[in-house]
Amino acid sequence: MKDLGVKPYVFPMPVALIATYNDDGTVDVMNMAWGGICEADKVALNLDGGHRTTENIRRRRAFTLSLPDVAHIAEADYFGIASANDVSDKFERTGLTAERSARVDAPVVREFPLTLECTLHEEQKVGNDVRFVGRIVNVLADERVLDDKGNVDPVKLDPVMYDTFQSGYYALGRKVGQAWDTGGKYN
Numbered sequence: 001m002k003d004l005g006v007k008p009y010v011f012p013m014p015v016a017l018i019a020t021y022n023d024d025g026t027v028d029v030m031n032m033a034w035g036g037i038c039e040a041d042k043v044a045l046n047l048d049g050g051h052r053t054t055e056n057i058r059r060r061r062a063f064t065l066s067l068p069d070v071a072h073i074a075e076a077d078y079f080g081i082a083s084a085n086d087v088s089d090k091f092e093r094t095g096l097t098a099e100r101s102a103r104v105d106a107p108v109v110r111e112f113p114l115t116l117e118c119t120l121h122e123e124q125k126v127g128n129d130v131r132f133v134g135r136i137v138n139v140l141a142d143e144r145v146l147d148d149k150g151n152v153d154p155v156k157l158d159p160v161m162y163d164t165f166q167s168g169y170y171a172l173g174r175k176v177g178q179a180w181d182t183g184g185k186y187n
């Protein structure tokens with residue numbers, strides 16, 4: 001084994017997009033790969049304090065978190081390149097569209113297949129970064145990503161994963177097992 005030092009090497013990290021309202025009511029969306037679930041109804045967002053998104057979440061105490069599909073990878077990447085602090089029409093430039101969430105004070109991007117509507121539950125400080133813990137109040141799914149039982153089908157969802165080693169984007173591979181079942185032979 002070779003020592004690689006201290007690196008944030010967990011893979012895959014899901015590419016998620018945080019949508020918020022700016023102060024003037026326009027939409028901002030940012031790309032976040034360093035986040036995840038931390039309780040059955042909670043999500044953790046690990047953010048740099050200087051992002052417009054960080055300021056927006058503090059102000060409105062709400063956000064939506066979407067999983068983009070591979071078809072929207074360029075828009076997703078752009079949301080991680082540009083900041084609403086520098087580009088006033090950041091969201092409009094992509095041609096995507098949004099509507100107001102019926103439940104939280106945040107936009108829902110129509111083109112993304114799966115969206116968690118969240119309120120701000122808690123703000124934590126982790127070193128120089130900010131961790132927002134959000135409470136999931138509802139999940140919106142486009143019918144096209146559901147199976148015939150109404151569950152989200154990962155293959156239809158076609159999510160994007162971020163590669164922490166070389167900054168690549170990856171699509172889903174093949175299914176290799178079933179949780180709480182595949183390991184059952186050792187029971």
Ligand SMILES: Cc1cc2nc3c(=O)[nH]c(=O)nc-3n(C[C@H](O)[C@H](O)[C@H](O)COP(=O)(O)O)c2cc1C
Nearest residue numbers: 030031032033034047048051052053080082083084
């Ligand atoms: C693949 C990718 C993943 C990213 N993940 C994060 C992240 O987890 N946390 C973070 O603070 N910034 C992350 N960023 C950077 C922000 O998306 C970027 O700085 C963005 O411009 C912030 O936009 P805003 O200022 O409009 O909120 C990521 C960018 C990319 C391209």
